Amino acid sequence: MTDMRIARNVRRWAPAILLALALASVWADAPWAQxxxxxxxxxxxxxxxxxxxxxxxxxxxxxxxxxxxxxxxxxxxxxxxxxxxxxxxxxxxxxxxxxxxxxxxxxxxxxxxxxxxxxxxxxxxxxxxxxxxxxxxxxxxxxxxxxxxxxxxxxxxxxxxxx
Ligand SMILES: [Cu+2]
Known part of the structure; x- marks a missing residue:
């Protein structure tokens, strides 16, 4: 992979990964999770x-x-x-x-x-x-x-x- 392609992949997946992390932290604190x-x-x-x-x-x-x-x-x-x-x-x-x-x-x-x-x-x-x-x-x-x-x-x- 070239540096350009890596950079493009990071840009493509970063929003989805950040959203998943945010949802995981919300769910971990939710009463039904505990x-x-x-x-x-x-x-x-x-x-x-x-x-x-x-x-x-x-x-x-x-x-x-x-x-x-x-x-x-x-x-x-x-x-x-x-x-x-x-x-x-x-x-x-x-x-x-x-x-x-x-x-x-x-x-x-x-x-x-x-x-x-x-x-x-x-x-x-x-x-x-x-x-x-x-x-x-x-x-x-x-x-x-x-x-x-x-x-x-x-x-x-x-x-x-x-x-
Ligand atoms: Cu007591």
Whole structure:
């Protein structure tokens, strides 16, 4: 090949190659490229409550240990609060043999190191990010979806229905 012919070939194919690269990068970021099977959308949430000390005295009974519950005594204005962390939804249902992707967005709590024993070894959900967990539910039963930081109660239930 002469230099002229090489130059002509580059000019001929460059637009098609650039277009293919652009499409590949778009497809790689698309949600359907990163999920398999049915997608179940979840979030980490933080229900919060509280009251004024003069209307509703601060309950002195301690909550169970771990980071799953937090109760703050009355502040300078007499307001006390209680918070916890949860999966939303707390119960998800899949069929035996079904492949699903949990797409979890971190809303509350900076980080949630988590596991679904027997199905998913470990995954981490961070605030402001999406975590996708794909698995095939091979065996019917009830599986806890456990955050190992917000113990004892940040635990959901995965129900695998038998065929
Ligand atoms: Cu957590």
């Amino acid at each position: 999920t398999q099977g049915r997608v179940i959308y979840m979030a980490t949430i933080e229900p919060r409550g509280g009251a004024q000390q003069d209307k509703e005295p601060f309950p002195q009974t301690p909550l169970p240990g771990g980071e799953g519950y937090r109760k703050t005594p009355p502040d300078a204005n007499g307001r006390w609060e209680v918070v916890t962390y949860q999966w939303s939804p707390g119960t998800i249902v899949v069929r035996e043999g079904e492949t699903v992707t949990l797409e979890i967005v971190g809303i509350n709590g900076d980080v949630h190191p988590s596991t679904i024993p027997g199905l998913v070894n470990s995954f981490t959900v961070k605030r402001g990010e999406i975590t996708r967990v794909t698995f095939t539910a091979t065996k019917p039963g009830l599986y806890p979806i456990t955050c190992t930081k917000h113990t004892p109660n940040m635990q959901g239930t995965l129900v695998v229905l038998s065929k």
